[in-house]
Amino acid sequence: MKVLMVAPEAYPLVKVGGLADVVGALPKALRPLGVEATVLLPWHRFVKAQRVGEVAYAFAGQEERAPLGERWEGGVRFLLLGVPGFERDRVYGYPDDVERYLRFAVAAGRVALGFDLVHAHDWTAALLALTAPVPVVYTIHNLAHQGLVDPAPFFHWTGLPWSLFHMEALEFYGQVNLMKGGIVFARAVTTVSPSYAEEIQTPEFGMGLDGVLRRHAGKLFGILNGLDLEVFDPAKDPHLPAPYSRGDVRGKALAQKALWERTGLKGPLLAYVGRLDGQKGLDLILKAIPHLRELGFYLLVQGVGDEGIAQALRQAEEENPGFVRFVEAYDEALARLAYAGADALLVPSRFEPCGLVQMIAQRYGTPPVARAVGGLKDTIEDGHTGVLFQSYHPEGLLYGVLRLFHLGAEGLGLRGMEKDFSWAKSAEAYHRVYRLALGWGG
DSSP, X not given: OEEEEEOSOBTTTBOSXXXXXXXXXHHHHHXXXXXXXXXXXXXXXXXXXXXXXXXXXXXXXXXXEEEEEEEEETTEEEEEEOOTTOSSSOOSSOTTXXXXXXXXXXXXXXXXXXXXXXXXXXXXXXXXXXXXXXXXXXXXXXXXXXXXXXXXXXXXXXXXOTHHHHTTSSEETTEEEHHHHHHHHSSEEEESOHHHHHHTTSTTTSTTOHHHHHHTGGGXXXXXXXXXXXXXXXXXXXXXXXXXXXTBOHHHHHHHHHHHHHHSOOSSEEEEESOBOGGGTXXXXXXXXXXXXXXTOEEEEEOOBOHHHHHHHHHHHHHSTTTEEEEOXXXXXXXXXXXXXXXXXXXOOSOOSSXXXXXXXXXXXXXXXXXXXXXXXXXXXXXXXXXXXXXXXXXXXXXXXXXXXXXXXXXXXXXXXXXXXXXXXXXXXXXXXXXXXHTSOO
């Protein structure tokens, strides 16, 4: 089976968030099952690759050509499509995102010729569910980002018939919704945890698409993300001062010491690592800081994103010198030190499709304190490998922190290191979905 995975990012070539880790790791996990998965990305000019041809496609009524590059990493074949709009270091968050990714998706449909199946990831590749010449499996990584565009430019750019809009296959409050199109037209739809697959069919978590998802529930599957255990392994991690494992955790104490030295925080240390985004519950952390300080806890926050949240964190650091440290950067080395050296990892999300940080922390022996939503519920054993709390309120977070230390952070951490977060079971589930989409049986 030959599968073309189409995505905006994939580790190690382009990484903004957890989607990159998923797309980078899943092809390797599928290989033992007889699936030959190739990853297709936009060709950002900072990505080095060998040009192997070009792709002709039509966009906005004009014939265009894009160079096609190839690169192999970790036994995975990556194809890079050099459509306009990706010349600079821009992945997401720009005014022309929709036009750039629609052009990419249109051209990707030409690359799909010769493959058995397309696996399209998130709104950036959703158009392929309508246009690919082969069956499509569509994965929702985060329902909050749906890809909305005014209908006039959409139909001008893509050349698709307006009837798709009027039959409400794409229409969403007067706009075209690319994610809705992916859900409606894909042979199968997956999302990244079983709990999230259930949650997004409710008004609370459905972001306006819960009705569509309920109507298509028969082809919706929740498949838990895994970890690349070669990348995230405390016994081999080059970012740590010393290797360690569950059988010999002495290196973990050295990681804690290195984290204290790096941050200037010495004492019971709580860490947050990830995007600065309203989804992630950082407002709870900010409101809880005075109480955490009274209780003797120190706080490290590392991440980039929303400027309002960043400003609030800068102010919190200024008002709590020596107790709060905010590192406004994507720093993989510091993130690994935090996973290994913190006493607990905070994941107080409003919603969480899957999340990887809580899995990484458990693998590194650091128990998470997380809200009981989405993939957090599916990956943390409450009271055994971490602590879950229900209420989206600072008191819920504080309760979780106190309960974790009452249960014993060290014991929870050791049990977390026993969990299997590999891609093996999830790859088998994707393989079954691929076969269903192709009509080959489950």
